[in-house]
Amino acid sequence: MNATPRRLGKYELQELLGYGSTGEVWKGVDRQSRQDVAVKMLHPDLLQNDPNFITFFMKEWQGITALHHPNIVQVREANISRPSESSNETTPYIVMDYIEGQTTLVKSIQRTSHMGMFPPVAEIVNLFTRVGATVDYAHEQGIVHNNIKPSNILLDIKNTTHLPAGEPMLTDFGIAHLPGNNNNVSTLYISPEQVKGEEANPRSDIYALGVILYEVCTGVLPFQGESSMAIMMHHLNTLPTSPMLINPNIPLPLSEVILRAMAKDPKTRFATATLLAGQTNNRREHSSHNCPPGIEPENTCTHPWNHRRSAR
Known part of the structure; x- marks a missing residue:
């Protein structure tokens, strides 16, 4: 070509x-x-x-x-x-x-979370609510994406009705299923069962969403390594560092939601992507009602990472 x-x-x-x-x-x-x-x-x-x-x-x-x-x-x-x-x-x-005027979630993350400038929780909840409903729709039709990652989530910057960064559009369904294309699944977002060679299932997509949520909230990926194999072994055997230990502004309940979505056992994860998004929203609301004295909900509770990440 x-x-x-x-x-x-x-x-x-x-x-x-x-x-x-x-x-x-x-x-x-x-x-x-x-x-x-x-x-x-x-x-x-x-x-x-x-x-x-x-x-x-x-x-x-x-x-x-x-x-x-x-x-x-x-x-x-x-x-x-x-x-x-x-x-x-x-x-x-x-x-x-063809989506005119589009970027990708990976570019958005690079400009925000990777730089320590985290989006408001409300925007994160809205993003995962819309992506979650999309993933669940596909699952209801019997389609597992098998390779959800930020570069496969386009952002339509001409449609900012629901999100300032642009309306999320999921793409590249089926590419990872192609014969002779087994290496196309991103090792950064791959589920433990896929590492073991098992067929991807709906909760494999939930795991990938959990990894993306981890990255958005902390600015880093849960697992890194010198090779793809090393990263895959981490997905299989290593527990991720608690998100709140990386970004102390993340409330404990939300940190627990992220870790549940990334559970090694698929049965422990959320059954649907909508449940994951719903629990993210519930934990946000819970946190806003339990702010320490003297802290307004619009500051570090409702928007707990609206500021730069603490130096580490």
């Missing part, structure tokens, strides 16, 4: 937006509807790694194209480009809605 604009079926590819381990993402135009789209072209090598790839690919994306939710980047089509006069490659591709 190359960066030269070309046509793919009824789509005209105009601008290369990015590329990664699974392929390239282009901004394109549907020549029939004249609407902008995002086209993910998967590496042809994936077909060579598994003789049943095409069958699996077409079957897997039938369920994903059926997902219709305001906080999911809509997948319009999944198809295979056959060899032609202009190309001798067979290329699987996925066509999605």
Whole structure:
């Protein structure tokens, strides 16, 4: 694949937006509807790694194209480009809605929590309420994301009705399930059961959300290491440091919610993402009603990390 604009079926590819381990993402135009789209072209090598790839690919994306939710980047089509006069490659591709004026949660975290400037609790609760409802919707349709991470949560900065940073949009469903693409799951957010080689389940997604919540609230990841294997072993065997020991402004009840979402045993985690978000909100309200004397709820209780992280 190359960066030269070309046509793919009824789509005209105009601008290369990015590329990664699974392929390239282009901004394109549907020549029939004249609407902008995002086209993910998967590496042809994936077909060579598994003789049943095409069958699996077409079957897997039938369920994903059926997902219709305001906080999911809509997948319009999944198809295979056959060899032609202009190309001798067979290329699987996925066509999605193009979100104009978007960034990602990872960039938002880098600008805020990683710099010690933590978002107000109300914004964090709102973010996880909206993402949680989205994840639960997918689970109800029998779809496990399997690779939730901040870079897979787009923020539509043209829609700030509910969140100043932008409306969250979950993307990249199904990519981690592709045959020959097992290494695509981020080791920073992977669940213990996935490390053991077990199939991802809905509570694997809950674990990933817990890791993201940990990162947003503390400014650091729970596990780090010199290699991907070292990080995965931490997910499997190491208990995370209590968030309130890293950011002392985090109330104990909220710290407990984060750690429960990251429990090693899937059965100990929250059953749904909505329950996780709900408990985050409940702990926020509990904390605002139990502020120490002389501290107003609008300061360090309702918004316990509205200030810079303490020096460590």
